[in-house]
Amino acid sequence: MLWQVLEGLSRDSAKRLRFVPGVVYADEGAACGQSPEDRAKTLAEAKLVLQTVGFPWHVVALEEVFSLPPSVLRCSAREPVGTEGAYKAAVDSFLQQQHALGEGQQSQPCPQHPQTRAGPPTAGQTEALSRLFNSVKTLTAKEELLQTLRTHLILHVARTHGYSKVMMGDSCTRLAIKLMTSLALGRGAFLAWDTGFSDERHGDVVVVRPMREHTLKEVAFYNRLFAVPSIFTPAVDTKAPEKASIHRLMEAFILRLQAQFPSTVSTVYSSSLLADSATAFGAQTSSQLPQTQPPVAEAEAPTASCCCTGMGGARQCCRMEEDQDPRAHVIEQLCYGCRVNMKDLPSLDPLPPYILAEAQLRSQRAEAEPQIQEYLLEDHEDEARPGES
Secondary structure: OHHHHHHHOOOOOOOOOOOOOOEEEEEOOOOOOOOHHHHHHHHHHHHHHHHHHOOOEEEEEHHHHHHOOHHHHOOOOOOOOOOHHHHHHHHHHHHHHHHHHOHHHHHOOOOOOOOOOOOOOOHHHHHHHHHHHHHOOOHHHHHHHHHHHHHHHHHHHHHHOOOOEEEOOOOHHHHHHHHHHHHHHOOHHHHHHHOOOEEOOOOOOEEEOOOOOOOHHHHHHHHHHOOOOOOOOOOOOOOOOOOOOHHHHHHHHHHHHHHHOOOHHHHHHHHHHHHHHHHHHHHHHHOOOOOOOOOOOHHHOOOOOOOOOOOOOOOHHHHHHHHOOHHHHHHOOOOHHHHHHHOOOOOOOOOOHHHHHHHHHHHHHHHHOHHHHHHOOOHHHHHHOOOOO
């Protein structure tokens, strides 16, 4: 994908791209159990490739999630779409800016001030990240946790440096595997965003997947024919058996079917295209329905009897205990798939602070909303009485 963008920005391109790209490299060595020496070696190789490309690049470590603000989980307001004249003015301004930089820098941009991380992560952050992943029981929950933290970190970097789009290199094969994995994990309501071309859940930053039309074999042949430099790093599921996690099981299942029936990936991919519109419609309509909490399991129910039963403030002590339980605040903000994965995390203490802070804030807002409901103005009331002043 990076080489495709580089070719699209070149002077010889038939349809030249009209944006200024940047590259983000996330160092996940601590989550994968790499030693500091191996991480430094991999980082040096990544910097060499980034310098060769010539785009502005940003190197971040996964440990930086422990310093993220809670606002990274909030959907920021998107800038209003301009008119056709504003778009043309923006394109003309971009062309004039590129022309002022010179033809040499126009064909292959060379960053004068490449942005890298200020320094390596602290030992405390590395230890906290290792403790977090070591506390997770199953490999499935580890892979889901790693993907979530990576997304939050890249989203924060994009907002910090003013990027409005994030391009992911997910291929057609990877998206087909992700679709089947999401269905198995109970995340079917989010297929439109997890496997679609654009993911607009974050508001001001849109995640796009321009490589979703190409299979892994096509990408491998392209890298081989054009001598694209590659960096191989171990993942969380490296050397794990195919039944170690749902992700590995689905990957082995899809790839084995693809070897016997070459149309497997394309069929699953086309099914995801048909499910995008239906999934998006279902997710939008479900947000308008009243939200009900699932029943509490018997194993999670409080065993002690309530001391306030029959009194005027019935069950006030149990209510206070529930309000003081941070795990309940986090669980009630998660989808079904994430709630299942949370069962593999015995304690919430290793989680990054921004997740706990945002979960507590949303729970407090949900508790305060019924108390001020009568003072809120609803849209349908204003529409029903347009003549009243």
